[in-house]
Amino acid sequence: MEQSVTLLKTEEARLDQLYHSRCDEDQRMDFTQFLLFVLDRSIISNKFGLEVFYQAFKEAAQDGDYLDIKSFNYAIVWLSKIIFADEYNPVETMFTTVLMDKTITHQKDLVGGRVPSTDKDTLAVLSEEAVLFYIAYMDRLKILFASCHHNNSMESKRRVNWKELSDKNMGILAGSFLNFCKDYFLIPHMFNVEVLEGILFSILTPLHVEESEYFTDHKLVGQCEGDKKKISSSYEFISGEPEILLHEFLFIIGKIAYKTVIASEAETLEDKLKVFFFEKLKFPSIENPIEYAVQLLSGEIDPEEDLYSSDEDLESEQLDDPQQKLLEFIERRTQQDENFVLDYEEVLQELELSLPPLPEKPKVVQENPPPYIQPRILFGKHLPKPEEDDKDKKKKPQPRRQNNRKKDEKPKKIYPFEEYPPKPREPDNLYHFDNLRNEMNENIFPTHYNALQCNPGVGPCIIKEVLFPPEAPQEFATLIESALVYQNTANYDMALETFERCRDEWRKAESGDDWKKNEQEIKPLRPEIELFFELSLGSVYESAGRDELALSKYLSAKNIKLVYNHPDQAFPYCGIGSILFHMEEPVWALRAYLKAREIREERLGGDTVDTATVYNNLGCCMLTIERNQEACAFFELAEAILEVELGSQHERTLTAARNVKKAKRTVLNIKPEYPPLWSFAALNPNPKLTKKKKKKGKKKKK
Known part of the structure; x- marks a missing residue:
């Protein structure tokens, strides 16, 4: 009906x-x-x-x-x-x-739909042409939208699929979209975070006061700067952070393409969207997306397979997953370095010649060993014992002690001893039940925060060295910065390629025009610069899990000759120690860190951040080989230096503090509580005040 x-x-x-x-x-x-x-x-x-x-x-x-x-x-x-x-x-x-x-509540919240601004650029991405372009790629855009959700981007497996997002009308947060722009290298290569904030503000008009403060206080810029200083496996929510639905996600992507794509062949909106979708998002190319969308809506073309048929299909179609990129990188490097074989015997022989030996365990010498009482040593003649002739004589009574009190003065008050404490009450069942109830009701977050309930079997955490790039011309400094960005975003293949390209071009620039005639005329760079590139390549290989290649790079960096007293000679030994520690060779790692400690204490001093980092890593090696007391001493020393130099809330200081707690939990120092065996007399701190009597004057003689 x-x-x-x-x-x-x-x-x-x-x-x-x-x-x-x-x-x-x-x-x-x-x-x-x-x-x-x-x-x-x-x-x-x-x-x-x-x-x-x-x-x-x-x-x-x-x-x-x-x-x-x-x-x-x-x-x-x-x-x-x-x-x-x-x-x-x-x-x-x-x-x-x-x-x-639409209504406005008493809290000034706008109840109703969110309407974008009506400026020229925004109306262009809402046009019929742009919407048909979105519809042509709708299936892949839905997959991309689901992958940007914070539950999916921060975990190794999917927790929210597109069907759940569709049924519950769930969106992604602005910070998740910021992470998406970083993962796809849109920031900072195409635009900066300030441009993104302006685009979001034009599409996501604030619905309440907190959202308005989110944009006026530039909290998105703060999120971007905060992510550079920390690495977190969980998403941190910001007050007033707007939620982005699918259609708003499409409008934002369209406006990014319309404003940031600059190409000679891309003048219209359709051309810019084609360039952005194909080159940046890696979507397949469609000759005429608008005609394809019309045919798709009319039923002339069968749609693709169901998006949420299974989670495995979603995972297979997810693009630019960091874990997937890492696996592909390892597979490619394995094929390229197929003939690379690291001779561990030669490596150990080389390290044996340059590393100090393993120190012996400290021996504790007792001040008074058993049998504890030293025998008396007698020498010479004994003195004669005194004669006891006056045995039967009675002792003379001692003279009575004179009373030095004045005539009218009262005797001093004698304070009694403090009474013994009463016998403690034996706990009954009700007492145990109350304690159990209180323990269940109390908040356990502070104990987790202080790492008091974490697993003591978890190993300690070493601190990686920070490499500062040398002073370079602008073009090479840009390449180095791009390589570091690639490494931090787990794009290791591009990081290696950029580092090697930067080193080769820098060598050619330093060699002049002689290398064009003969490539053997290319001169190496200064030893400090060559050391930086070798260490950077080793760091990328270490981050990618290629320990053998990283170890070879660190060994080649060790052989670079620097000035005799150069402090950077410790960096290769720190890298070797880090690799050997992760390869479960703590003894060799300890020897490498001892060499680094020797160099830094001699050339930098013992109270610097770099030396404290070595102390922390030495403690990790000591704890792994079950020398817990020495490990605890190294950890405490590192924590004290880092707290003075960097502050108590710095990442390195917090890492050293957690290592201290892990080391102390492995040492069982049990001190039982016992009741006091005696009491002490104590004077009353607040005695009663008495008025002094006036002295009687002597009578004058007549």
Whole structure:
């Protein structure tokens, strides 16, 4: 049975008012204005997205480009049967939703839809041409949208799929979109975070005060700067952080492409979207996306396989997953370095000649060993014993002690000893039940925060060395910075390629034009610069899990000859120690760190950050070979130096502090509690005050 609804005159007038508010001068409504009306009325969602409303517009316009009042009402009725199909009267529900006005609560929160700004650039990405382009890539855009969710990007396995995001109308946070821009190298290569903040503000108009403060206080810029200083496996939520739905995600991507893509062949919006989707997002190329979208909506082309058929399909289609990129990098490097074989016997022989020996365990010498009492040593003649002739004589009574008190002075008050403490009450069952209830009700977060309940079997954490790049010309400094960004974003292949390219070009620049005639004429760089590149390549290999290649790079860096007293000679030994520690060779790692400690104490001093880092790593090696007391001493020394130099909240200081707690939990220093065996007398600190009596004067003699 066809459902119908009768509107009141006021409701009909309100509907006409809404229609005319979005019309042009000729009282017609194009697709962009219809889309703004849908966004204003908060009808669009993840489940019913742009493709549904585009079909409704074309169905009502009868393949035209505009809607009149009659076709507008028809589009509303057509949408009601799709969106509210489960309702008893979907038309009535639809008109109720459409006619509901926006309200502002007492907390100044706007209840209603989020409408983007109506500037020229934003209206361009809301046009019919742009929406058809989104529809052509809708399947892959949904996969990309789901992969940006913070639960999926921070965990190794998927926790939220597209079906759940669609059914619950869940979005992604602004910080998650920021991470997406970093993962795809959009920031800082195409634009900076300030540009992204402006784009988000134009699409995500604030709905309440906290969202407005999020943009006015530039919290997105703070999130970007905070992520550079820490590495976290969990997402930190920010107050007022806006949530991005699928259609808003598409508008933001479209505006990024429209404003940041600069190419000679990309002048129109469609060309810029093609360049952005193909080169940056790595989507497959479609010759004519707009025609493809029209054929897809009309049913002439079968859609691709169901997006949420299984989680395995989602994982296989997820693009630029860091774990997947790491596996691909290891596979490629394994094929390239297939003939690379590291002779460990030669490595150990080389290290044996340059590293100090393993120190012996400290021997504790007792001051008074058993049998504890030293025998008396007698020498010479013994003195004669005194004669006891006066045995029977009685002892003379001792003279009575004179009383030095004055005549009217009272004797001193004798304070008694403190009484013995009462016998402690033996705990009963009720006492144990109360204690158990209190322990269950108390918050255990502080104990987790202080690492008191963590697993003592977890190994200690070493601190990696920080390599500072040398002073370089601008072009080479840019390459070094790009390589470091690639390494921090787990794009190890590009990091290696950029480091090697920078070193080769720098060598050619230093050699002049002689290398063009003969490549053997290329001169090496200064030893400090060559050392930096070797250590950087070893660090990239170490981050990628290629320990053998990293060890070879550190060994070659060790053989670079520097000035005799150069402090950077310790860096190769620190790298060798880190690799050997992760290869479960703590003894050799300890010897390497001892060599680094010897160099730094001699040339930098014992109270520097670099030396304290070596102390911490020495403690890790000592703890691994079960020399716990020495490890605890190294950890405490490192923590004290780092706290003075860097502060108590620095990452290195916190790492050393956690290592101290791990070392102390492995040493069982049990000190039982015992009751006091005696009591001491104590004077009353607040005695009663007594008034002094006046002295009687002596009578004068007559």
